[in-house]
Amino acid sequence: MVEDDRQALFLTWLDEHGSSVVKVARAYTLTGDECQDLAQEILLQAWRSAPSFAGKATAATWFYRVALHTAMNWKRKDGPRRTRQQPLLDVQVVPADGACSTEQVQQRETVEQLYRAIHQLPKADAALVLLYLDELSYREMADVLGISESNVGVKLNRAKKALSALMNGESHGP
Template identity: 80%
Template sequence: MLEKDHKTIFTNWLEEHSSSVMKVARAYTLTADECQDLAQEILLQAWRSLANFEGKASAPTWFYRVALHTAMNWQRKDKRRRSRQQPMLEVQAVPMDGPSSAEQAQQRDTVEQLYQAIHQLPKADAALVLLYLDEMSYREMAEVLGISESNVGVKLNRAKKSLSTLMNKESHGS
């Protein structure tokens, strides 16, 4: 692949999939700085890996797979340092032309609770929930995770139940 083509493809994919990168980075980090660091690491790994893209999977599937594997490896390497971090307090801003400020505050609280609950899930379940939140099909989730579609359904149902339990504990505990 020519360098120019490589750059064009990467730039196009980045425009299309940057929100996925940020979702993955946010789910595997506790602070805004760590989130940005991991997002940069994911993009660097995607750039390095682009030459190995064979087209066997769709671009979104490949990009998500790179993001998840990079995040899991990053988390494993930095576990000790990350155990001393404080949870992220800020939440990405909700557009001002939408709901009232009270509704925005409620949405931010709900999103923060969701990410706190996702942090408590096992890594594989967290990855599956992120794919689900990104509205991927069972087939796409199966390709990213390397499991069967029926296994995606079973694992996703279990992850949803765990997430619901964690969210209910969080809302009753606060």
């Protein structure tokens, strides 16, 4: 693949599927800095892998697969090192628009609670929930994860129950 074609294809994919990178990164990290680091790592892996895209799956499926595999490997490899690190400064982000409505605050808290709950799920369940939240079909989820559609249904049902329990403050066992 010619470099200009590769760059154009990558930028198109980024425009169309960039939100999935952020969702995956956010689900596999605890802090904003980690999320940014993981998102950069996902994009780097997607860039490196672009020449091997064979068109056997849709670009969305391929991009998601790269994002999920990178996130799972990043968490396993980079997690232990990051738990020993301490930030130099504890920076608080102040909203740019000043005051937020009560509804916006509640919605943000619910989203944060959802991501904390997803983070507690086993890696495969977290990946499945992210695909579900992105409204992929069972066929697309099966393609991304390399499992059958019926297996997607069974695993998704279990993951939803575990996620619901976590959202309601119940502990989640293995």
